[in-house]
Amino acid sequence: MSFHRFDYDVIANWIEPGERVLDLGCGDGGLLRYLGDVRQVRGYGVENDPARLLACAKNGVNVIQIDMEQGLAGFDDGFFDHVIMSLSLQAMRNTQGILREMLRVGHEAVVSFPNFAYWRHRQAILNGHMPVSKNLPYEWYDTPNIRFFTIADFDVLCEQEGIVILERLAFDEDKVILDEPNFLASVALYRLARKDAAAG
Amino acid sequence: MQQAPQSVGTVVPQRAHFTEPLPLKSGGVLPEYDLVYETYGQLNAARSNAVLVCHALSGSHHVAGTYADKPGSEGWWDNLVGPGKPLDTGKFFVIGVNNLGGCYGSSGPNAINPATGKPWGADFPFVTVEDWVDAQARLADRLGIERFAAVVGGSLGGMQALSWTLQYPDRVGHALVIASAPKLTAQNIAFNEVARQAILKDPEFHGGHYYEHGVVPTRGLALARMIGHITYLSDDAMGQKFGRTLRHDKPVFSYDVEFEIESYLRYQGDKFAGYFDANTYLLTTKALDYYDPAFDYAGDLVAALGRAKADYLVVSFSTDWRFAPSRSREIVYALMHSDRRVSYAEIDCAAGHDSFLLDEPQYHAVLQAYIDNIRV
Numbered sequence: 001m002s003f004h005r006f007d008y009d010v011i012a013n014w015i016e017p018g019e020r021v022l023d024l025g026c027g028d029g030g031l032l033r034y035l036g037d038v039r040q041v042r043g044y045g046v047e048n049d050p051a052r053l054l055a056c057a058k059n060g061v062n063v064i065q066i067d068m069e070q071g072l073a074g075f076d077d078g079f080f081d082h083v084i085m086s087l088s089l090q091a092m093r094n095t096q097g098i099l100r101e102m103l104r105v106g107h108e109a110v111v112s113f114p115n116f117a118y119w120r121h122r123q124a125i126l127n128g129h130m131p132v133s134k135n136l137p138y139e140w141y142d143t144p145n146i147r148f149f150t151i152a153d154f155d156v157l158c159e160q161e162g163i164v165i166l167e168r169l170a171f172d173e174d175k176v177i178l179d180e181p182n183f184l185a186s187v188a189l190y191r192l193a194r195k196d197a198a199a200g
Numbered sequence: 201m202q203q204a205p206q207s208v209g210t211v212v213p214q215r216a217h218f219t220e221p222l223p224l225k226s227g228g229v230l231p232e233y234d235l236v237y238e239t240y241g242q243l244n245a246a247r248s249n250a251v252l253v254c255h256a257l258s259g260s261h262h263v264a265g266t267y268a269d270k271p272g273s274e275g276w277w278d279n280l281v282g283p284g285k286p287l288d289t290g291k292f293f294v295i296g297v298n299n300l301g302g303c304y305g306s307s308g309p310n311a312i313n314p315a316t317g318k319p320w321g322a323d324f325p326f327v328t329v330e331d332w333v334d335a336q337a338r339l340a341d342r343l344g345i346e347r348f349a350a351v352v353g354g355s356l357g358g359m360q361a362l363s364w365t366l367q368y369p370d371r372v373g374h375a376l377v378i379a380s381a382p383k384l385t386a387q388n389i390a391f392n393e394v395a396r397q398a399i400l401k402d403p404e405f406h407g408g409h410y411y412e413h414g415v416v417p418t419r420g421l422a423l424a425r426m427i428g429h430i431t432y433l434s435d436d437a438m439g440q441k442f443g444r445t446l447r448h449d450k451p452v453f454s455y456d457v458e459f460e461i462e463s464y465l466r467y468q469g470d471k472f473a474g475y476f477d478a479n480t481y482l483l484t485t486k487a488l489d490y491y492d493p494a495f496d497y498a499g500d501l502v503a504a505l506g507r508a509k510a511d512y513l514v515v516s517f518s519t520d521w522r523f524a525p526s527r528s529r530e531i532v533y534a535l536m537h538s539d540r541r542v543s544y545a546e547i548d549c550a551a552g553h554d555s556f557l558l559d560e561p562q563y564h565a566v567l568q569a570y571i572d573n574i575r576v
Contacts, residue, residue: 044542050548053566054565054569056543057543057545057566057573058569060573061543062536062542063543064532064542064543065544065546066529066544066546074529074532075536076537
């Protein structure tokens with residue numbers, strides 16, 4: 001799934017120059033390259049798809065081939081300033097496990113995902129079909145996405161897991177949505193921390 | 201546009217003699233020594249395009265190309281090095297060196313000890329990965345190479361590449377550490393020990409001075425190689441290649457060759473015993489066993505890597521159980537936690553440890569992509 005520049009900019013704004021950043025499911029390394037350019041981050045990507053790994057190598061970004069579903073064993077606690085997972089959480093089986101791991105190895109996590117409750121998606125369902133859109137570009141029979149959830153759902157999960165939402169931005173295409181994001185936004189970006197870490 | 205891969209063509213080994221004594225990690229010293237090496241491509245005017253390729257247990261300085269009038273004499277990593285290949289000799293000046301203690305022309309047990317006029321035999325001192333790197337650095341000095349664009353190696357060669365970045369951090373731009381480990385496991389040392397015992401217990405070993413007796417401990421060396429071969433292949437690869445195929449189509453209740461795998465192992469063992477030196481095998485397996493850059497740091501590999509300055513590519517293979525992916529990941533995580541730039545590819549390949557010598561497409565594509573980004 002390709003990233004859009006507005007995502008890049010939002011994430012870059014949440015990151016201080018020179019930070020250590022881990023990008024889970026880093027694709028072709030485009031975001032890491034961007035963060036290297038504008039924030040001079042020490043960036044590492046995680047990718048398990050051979051073609052995308054190769055694209056990262058061509059892009060000259062650090063990429064580590066492991067299966068995130070197995071967690072991040074081998075990564076030290078709190079080593080990274082930010083751990084990013086952009087538009088990949090919906091394709092992970094071990095949702096809660098990876099969120100815990102992100103906030104174990106990072107001080108903060110950045111998560112973005114397509115909002116299944118976006119009005120166009122609701123409309124598609126009302127019309128009797130699974131939604132196919134810019135942010136959910138797959139047919140039901142070939143989608144890599146296995147978790148379909150909404151902004152409202154994710155808020156509940158964060159509460160349940162003791163995760164503090166430091167910031168949340170919702171978008172329709174590249175427009176910020178302030179009212180009724182669960183209905184009007186196609187993508188949401190979250191900046192997250194552990195409750196204990198955020199309190200201290 | 202990418203050029204079609206070609207051979208580097210006919211190559212000629214060269215020899216460098218060193219008279220400055222080399223202090224060894226064991227506390228011993230080599231008063232003088234020879235290194236045999238080959239080079240491919242041209243050193244550029246800035247002397248910034250040199251790449252050192254380090255060999256593993258049974259390798260040599262003959263990395264690529266062929267010898268004149270010797271068909272089938274391709275170097276051991278010929279698929280990697282040459283015009284249009286991942287390590288492109290149109291861009292890089294590539295060097296292969298036979299390590300000290302080797303049996304292909306560099307000073308080693310089967311060479312003449314200048315002090316006695318007889319083969320060194322068992323008197324050749326123990327050499328370590330660090331000693332090899334020191335010797336390679338002197339060869340680099342001789343060739344006018346202050347800094348390598350990259351040091352590349354698989355298996356034991358990968359240990360040398362890693363060690364280069366710790367011993368000479370200012371002299372290496374990139375290290376490519378392939379199918380390797382930060383140190384051997386007990387199981388891995390155990391395989392080496394069985395191989396050594398096979399040689400040491402051969403009646404024709406004569407305490408390592410078999411040259412004077414005009415014999416070679418071929419039975420021990422062949423056994424050592426057979427054990428090695430089992431561990432270099434995966435269960436699947438062996439199963440696919442040999443299965444339970446019987447030479448006589450049915451059991452004949454004999455200790456002669458019946459299963460095809462027996463035939464293969466005996467052939468490989470005997471062939472190896474015909475050209476490799478048993479003392480070199482002993483020395484080299486000990487060098488493998490001793491290698492442990494974290495030893496002086498109470499086992500803390502991150503601390504050991506603290507002085508490194510290079511960028512790294514680490515590669516492992518899914519079915520390699522002698523140098524398993526988990527061992528490569530140890531290197532990767534330690535490098536990452538040392539704030540080194542590092543990439544890691546785990547290649548899906550059925551051929552076990554031997555995979556690193558093959559040209560599996562994803563493997564070579566990753567090498568090519570990484571190497572293409574190395575600036576000279």
